[in-house]
Amino acid sequence: MSHSHDDRLLPQMYLLEQPVARAALATTDIVDRIATGVADLEIAPGARIALGIGSRGIDQIVLVTRTIVAALRARGAQVFAFPAMGSHGGATGPGQLKVLASLGITDETLGCEIRSSMETRIVARIAVDHTDLPIHLDAHAAAADGVIVVNRIKPHTHFRGPTESGLTKMLVIGAGKHEQALAMHAHGVTGLRDLVPVSAQALVDTGRVLAGVALIEDGEHRLSHVEVIPAGQIRTREPDLLRQARSLMPRLPVDDIDLLVVDRIGKDISGTGMDTNVVGRVRALDFAGFERPRIRVVYARGLTHATAGNAIGVGLADLVHQRLVEAIDPVSTAVNAMTGGSPQTAAVPITATSDAEALSHFDRYLRGARPTSEVRLIRCRDTLSLQRLLVSRAVAEVAPADSTCTPVDLRWTADQDFGSVRGYD
Structure with missing residues (x-):
């Protein structure tokens, strides 16, 4: 994956396809x-x-x-x-x-x-x-x-x-x-x-x-x-x-992740916006999360239409895109989070105006000491859609043997948000 402004931000990316259980009824x-x-x-x-x-x-x-x-x-x-x-x-x-x-x-x-x-x-x-x-x-x-x-x-x-x-x-x-x-x-x-x-x-x-x-x-x-x-x-x-x-249930291909990018969250995806069984974080008053996976930073990019502005789960992220914040209905979000005893799940994280800005925040402040080439980065559409993922080389190298990885070039659009990737979108 390339970035025309600052190549340090992103390692080489791959389209990872992992097998999932298929048993659909007619x-x-x-x-x-x-x-x-x-x-x-x-x-x-x-x-x-x-x-x-x-x-x-x-x-x-x-x-x-x-x-x-x-x-x-x-x-x-x-x-x-x-x-x-x-x-x-x-x-x-x-x-x-x-x-x-x-x-x-x-x-x-x-x-x-x-x-x-x-x-x-x-x-x-x-x-x-x-x-x-x-x-x-x-x-x-x-x-x-x-x-x-x-x-x-x-x-x-x-x-x-x-x-x-x-x-x-x-x-x-x-x-x-x-x-x-x-x-x-x-x-x-x-x-x-x-x-x-x-x-x-x-x-x-x-x-x-x-x-x-x-x-x-x-x-x-x-x-x-x-x-x-x-x-x-x-x-x-x-x-x-x-x-x-x-x-x-499908899962992420590795347990230790530096950055998870989630394209959309919503009540139609999970009762907590993004499934805590997938991201490992819960953040209820009396329960922080599950043992696995262990994710350093979560970046959420948007809300689903069907969630009707209920952004519960936004507080499970560390970074969010401005479009997500603009779509929030604060009343339904607050009522849902407070009723569930998890007010932190409605807390709005640091907001970025573009994907480039969010990744810059990660690279400059949140990445830690790990070299960019070793960063474990995964991007998913939502926590229900885990068959096709965009992953960094560090994830591709340790992905399960029954997965397939194809190199991709993820370029920026004019407003510096992710462009489309064939096979992923």
């Missing part, structure tokens, strides 16, 4: 699995079913949710959807509708009404530290005859446990709206790991939950598993699905 398989699973559920004729949908950018989410609605209606059910996303969307009903719309989910695309508000009902309680912790449920969902939530199963961004990010979490923190998210996050990482499963089971025990639809994506962010799980089986089935999801 559209017909997705539809058939949902139809079969819904057909096996016990649904009374005319039952009012509330379908909870989250804020993640899940592959084929419109097809999945639309198919669930159609399958329920085929059983004679009356169906409506509701946002099951805790405090996202600025913790407002209209804001959460906007998040769903950014994912392509509307009344028209679903084929049913979406009812969005932040009002909840207390439907159960659990004992915590000699007191009762109320279990909240979206008020619209609480008035229904049954609740179904649909979510991707994946490792959580803050902790390790038998169930992490998936149906169990969505039943509690998602469907419980801002009230429940605040209550759970108040107990920190331990609360998320230990209290959420207990709370989800208490909710299931009320008889209000009909089922969960579990989704798993492969290493290319393609839907690879769809399973309709009756409510009583979620607690025992989800740990197996989490292990499956973890085995499919």
